[in-house]
Amino acid sequence: MDSLLEKIDHMSAEEIADDARHLMVGGGTPGPTLVSGKGIRVTDISGKTYIDCTSQSWALYLGYANEEIRETVHEHMKNFSHIHQGFHTRQRYALAGKLADIAPKNLNRVSFTxxxxxxxxxxxxxxxxxxxTAKNFITLWDGYHGSGLTAAGGSWTPTLAPGSYTGQVNFLPNLNDHFIRVPNFNCYRCYFGQKCESCNLMCAEMMRLTMQKGVNGPVAGVILEPIQASGGQLPAPRKYLQRVREICDEFGALLIYDEIQTYCRIGEFFAATHYDVEPDVIVLGKALGGGFPIAAIIIRDGLKGFEMNGEELHTFANNSVSQVAALKQIEIIERDNLLENTRVVGGRIAASIRALQGKYPQIGDVRQVGLHIGVELIEPDSGAPLNAEQSKKFRSIAMSRGMIVGSGGYMKNLIKVKPPLITTPEEADEITAIFADTLAELFG
Ligand SMILES: Cc1ncc(COP(=O)(O)O)c(C=O)c1O
Structure with a gap:
């Protein structure tokens, strides 16, 4: 008889269907059943191979099946894997030290989760x-910070659009409601009808006025993504972050950057460095662990941190496997100049897609910082967002042509091109060739 694991290699379609009856999945865009990957490519159960421009929830910077990460993890697991957070390990010290080293100068203490x-x-x-004394937090329209009952309370998903709620709406009675959401920086479709070059930062001023007049009591913190990812791949203008920093200082609120998607992907370790505007707290997750689960916060000197009194406790918060993978990934990123590669290859993809704008007026805007790339599709005559069905179709045509892209954004008209940071210039050209073929099939 096959062992449980051997069975995996030759499961019949009937066996899969049988097991599938026992599975619940609460979200994500449906995709094929995947069996293996290498570099930026992944192969499904039918043998079809795709270039993956989603890096699996944007979390695989070194692509699939990186040998060095595998060896590092394999070697480390001869010692142990799971360690309770009350016990110290050299791995945890080393990762905390390295993150403090690469973080902006005043952010020096790390807590893992x-x-x-x-x-x-x-x-x-x-x-x-x-x-x-503060219980309220400010977050931005179209920000996304997670799907738990607290993080979702500060995210846009529960109230996506009138009559078009996500499943989070089922939990409204218990979602944390100490969040006040204020207008985001949407320079392509400014809510105040301004042009980015000449705007007077009305979105930031709305935040200030809200802190002054729209919140009961003091605000504990402002949580924002310096580049709004799920909301539309929207980079904040530097002057916006500078102004928000001033506002937080004026009101004594902490400025918290959700860098869960920006870490390394923008061609710098941190958006805080890219923008040269320091927050009080940086939040990391997703790709931090080289494909293994780990997240962290890094806080500014002078702030009160956590104490060992149970105020922050998770069984798997000291995952040493993820910690060594995270360290190895940083080592590889530094050794192979992957931040520079990210900037170069991201620029190359964006330039090639922009070059298609003449032929395809449906390409409204190409927003790119490193390999954090979003393409906003529009109705050419009106400039209105392309309808969601067409945008969804872009994704399925690209899939049939061997490329996985993300789709979404607050108007559901955004194509996300966010491959691993190891993508080469040649692979970048393959990506844009499939992108062009997909446009041709969709729009003729
Ligand atoms: C910017 C941002 N913040 C927070 C989260 C939540 O992270 P997780 O899904 O690991 O809870 C995500 C996930 O997509 C994200 O993109």
């Missing part, structure tokens, strides 16, 4: 410890 949403909540705890 199990995922992005819990890390956002850890950052909220730090804000509340340092602002003891």
């Amino acid at each position: 199990v995922g992005g949403g819990p890390a956002i909540e850890a950052s909220m705890k730090i804000a509340m410890k340092n602002r003891p």
